[in-house]
Amino acid sequence: MWKRIQRSFIHMSAVSLKKTPLHMKGKSAADQRWLVRQLSDPFVKAAHAQNYRCRSAFKLIEIDDKYRLLKPGSSVVDCGAAPGAWSQVAVQRVNSAGESVDLPKGSVIGIDILRISPLDGAQLLSNHDITEPSTHMALERLLPGARADVILSDMAPNASGLRELDHERLVTMCLSVLDLADKVLRPGGSLICKYWDGALAHKLQQRLSSMFQDVKTVKPRASRKESAELFFLARMFRIR
Incomplete structure (x- = not known):
């Protein structure tokens, strides 16, 4: 590729x-x-x-090509899904549109405070905040067995131009994704979340390490070299 x-x-x-x-x-x-x-x-x-909604699709493709998180039949929650490129990749890989009749059919749920254009094979919660209890309840209704196998987050705040402030805001968003994982992620499940490098990255890593057996930092080639963008890849979720 x-x-x-x-x-x-x-x-x-x-x-x-x-x-x-x-x-x-x-x-x-x-x-x-x-x-x-x-x-x-x-x-x-x-x-x-290749008809992806934005270039960020290739970040998830590269990570998943290497670590094989998105498997046919898996249930996936895509946080901050708009415009939907990561959900597109997830739909293809977990077979949630049922295109491969010989493989298990998975489930993809995309969430964003913005509107997400309809996507075949995905259930979309537009205008939903992942910190709201009503969103958690909607997820539990939609997820098979009320549990996800993988949680994805390519969320980012609108840039203020102040690097440390933007870093702090994104870490706060990542922590809200971890709160969601506590509620809906299946034991043994995985999580990918974007963060910007900075002073609070260690705090976020410590929280992840308390929840998952394996935590590492990855930077796919589709992430621009000059960008502070990195991703935490966390595997083997353990209920505390």
């Missing part, structure tokens, strides 16, 4: 040198930098080519 993405990048980069596909006039310098980065990003191109 990665060689395909690289070949696509080389071809599209050659095209972009010949012409400017987006009109930059009137855009701020920051907007122009963002557009140039998007145009040269092989994962953005690959997401369009």
Whole structure:
């Protein structure tokens, strides 16, 4: 897969040198930098080519290719699911749309405070806050046996521009995902959550280590090198 993405990048980069596909006039310098980065990003191109809703799909694909968390028949909760790229990957891998008749059919539930466009094979809780008891109750109704095998979180707060504040807010969001895991994750289950590196990362890791037997940090290739974005991968959940 990665060689395909690289070949696509080389071809599209050659095209972009010949012409400017987006009109930059009137855009701020920051907007122009963002557009140039998007145009040269092989994962953005690959997401369009493979009909994923955004490039972040490839972060989950790489992690799951290596660690095999999403198995046919598994139940998955995707926190902060909008626009739905991680849910798309989960639907494919746990067979929740039932496309592979010879494999067990899984379950994918996406949650976000924003609206999530409908996705075949996923049950979506748009305009739901994962910290609210009503959301927990809805999850327990939808999950087979009221338990999930895997919890995913690619959530992030709207950036304030203040790195430490944004880091603190994201860690708080991750801790709310762990509170959810306490309620709905099956013993032996797994969790992936995004965080930004900073002073509170150790606190988050300690909490994870108290809940899971195995905790490690991963940075997939689809995470930009200049980004402070990292992911905790936690496996073998134990009820305390």
